[in-house]
Amino acid sequence: MQQTQLLTVRDLGVRLGGLHLVEGVDLDLARGRTHGLVGESGSGKSVTAMAIMRLFDPRLFQVRARRIAFDGRELTDLDNRQMRRIRGAEISMIFQEPMTALNPVLTVGEQIIETLLVHQRLGRAAARRKALEMLEWVRIPAAARRLDEYPHLLSGGMRQRVMIAIAIACRPKLLIADEPTTALDVTIQAQILDLLHELQTEMGMGILLITHDLGVVAGYADEVSVMYAGRIVETGGTAQIYRTPRHPYTEGLIRSHPPVDRDVDELATIPGGVPQPHLRPPGCRFGPRCAHHRAACDLADPPLIGHGGGQRAACIRHADYGAPPAPEAAHG
Numbered sequence: 001m002q003q004t005q006l007l008t009v010r011d012l013g014v015r016l017g018g019l020h021l022v023e024g025v026d027l028d029l030a031r032g033r034t035h036g037l038v039g040e041s042g043s044g045k046s047v048t049a050m051a052i053m054r055l056f057d058p059r060l061f062q063v064r065a066r067r068i069a070f071d072g073r074e075l076t077d078l079d080n081r082q083m084r085r086i087r088g089a090e091i092s093m094i095f096q097e098p099m100t101a102l103n104p105v106l107t108v109g110e111q112i113i114e115t116l117l118v119h120q121r122l123g124r125a126a127a128r129r130k131a132l133e134m135l136e137w138v139r140i141p142a143a144a145r146r147l148d149e150y151p152h153l154l155s156g157g158m159r160q161r162v163m164i165a166i167a168i169a170c171r172p173k174l175l176i177a178d179e180p181t182t183a184l185d186v187t188i189q190a191q192i193l194d195l196l197h198e199l200q201t202e203m204g205m206g207i208l209l210i211t212h213d214l215g216v217v218a219g220y221a222d223e224v225s226v227m228y229a230g231r232i233v234e235t236g237g238t239a240q241i242y243r244t245p246r247h248p249y250t251e252g253l254i255r256s257h258p259p260v261d262r263d264v265d266e267l268a269t270i271p272g273g274v275p276q277p278h279l280r281p282p283g284c285r286f287g288p289r290c291a292h293h294r295a296a297c298d299l300a301d302p303p304l305i306g307h308g309g310g311q312r313a314a315c316i317r318h319a320d321y322g323a324p325p326a327p328e329a330a331h332g
């Protein structure tokens with residue numbers, strides 16, 4: 001089947017004053033597929049998502065991109081009014097903590113209805129019927145009763161289902177799910193991820209799945225991009241990256257978040273943490289935490305180098321892997 005491109009991001013950067021929060025970010029997502037964006041806390045995942053959604057106040061943040069092409073349109077060409085029309089309807093986002101994202105003084109039903117009324121020409125009664133349908137879609141038991149309840153009566157998992165119902169109410173083509181399950185316990189996590197996957201199959205939406213857990217990505221994403229200190233350091237097909245990670249940071253993440261079906265005795269964590277933007281080291285940003293660090297690593301921040309099959313990694317050890325690095329694919 002011919003895959004068509006849904007989202008193409010090229011050279012996205014976000015600056016706050018003189019600090020680069022993220023830079024040089026490229027992302028590709030095909031229609032109906034899932035791209036995982038992984039990295040530890042502070043690596044720049046949410047900043048990337050918010051920049052794509054244009055949620056930053058331009059008086060404070062400078063967001064620049066060579067391209068943000070979505071469904072055949074160039075988002076960087078759109079004015080704020082056009083962007084508002086896309087947000088919530090064609091691209092929606094779900095956030096990590098559903099309690100802060102839901103309005104505590106509105107019932108579950110009112111919040112879904114509000115989204116529907118903003119983006120679709122529906123009467124109130126029709127919107128209410130549709131809201132009920134959405135709650136059933138996200139498999140909330142006793143949906144008719146839940147419609148008139150307030151969010152605080154719901155469990156964390158149920159709240160996240162409501163967030164998903166709001167996000168998919170207008171049948172978006174792209175769903176950005178920013179750590180949709182981190183606040184939930186493991187069984188509920190799996191249920192929510194399975195639900196997203198089912199809805200994706202039914203609706204054909206593309207998902208940008210943001211998580212710090214490479215194990216989650218292994219189960220649900222077709223492609224993965226690994227972020228570290230504001231840059232993408234490795235990207236490619238999920239299976240290939242799991243088999244042959246080419247960046248020591250990716251290796252470390254795999255060891256600390258193995259796929260669910262792999263038995264490990266002990267989880268290995270990477271010592272240290274992601275440096276803040278003003279404390280990034282010269283050369284490779286991962287250098288100070290890297291077990292393979294050598295003097296040459298401090299000279300320049302390595303570019304992404306192709307390893308074949310669409311895999312690219314930003315590490316000078318590429319020469320150690322035998323085959324000469326494939327030339328960079330031309331990026332349009």
Ligand SMILES: Nc1ncnc2c1ncn2[C@@H]1O[C@H](COP(=O)(O)OP(=O)(O)OP(=O)(O)O)[C@@H](O)[C@H]1O
Nearest residue numbers: 016021040041042043044045046047048212276277
């Ligand atoms: N509003 C902001 N003002 C100033 N700095 C910010 C802001 N938002 C993010 N940052 C900085 O940008 C960098 C990337 O942050 P970001 O929130 O994107 O990380 P993340 O990968 O989403 O982490 P987490 O897993 O904790 O959600 C961090 O150094 C963070 O301190």
Ligand SMILES: [Mg+2]
Nearest residue numbers: 045046047178
């Ligand atoms: Mg985040």
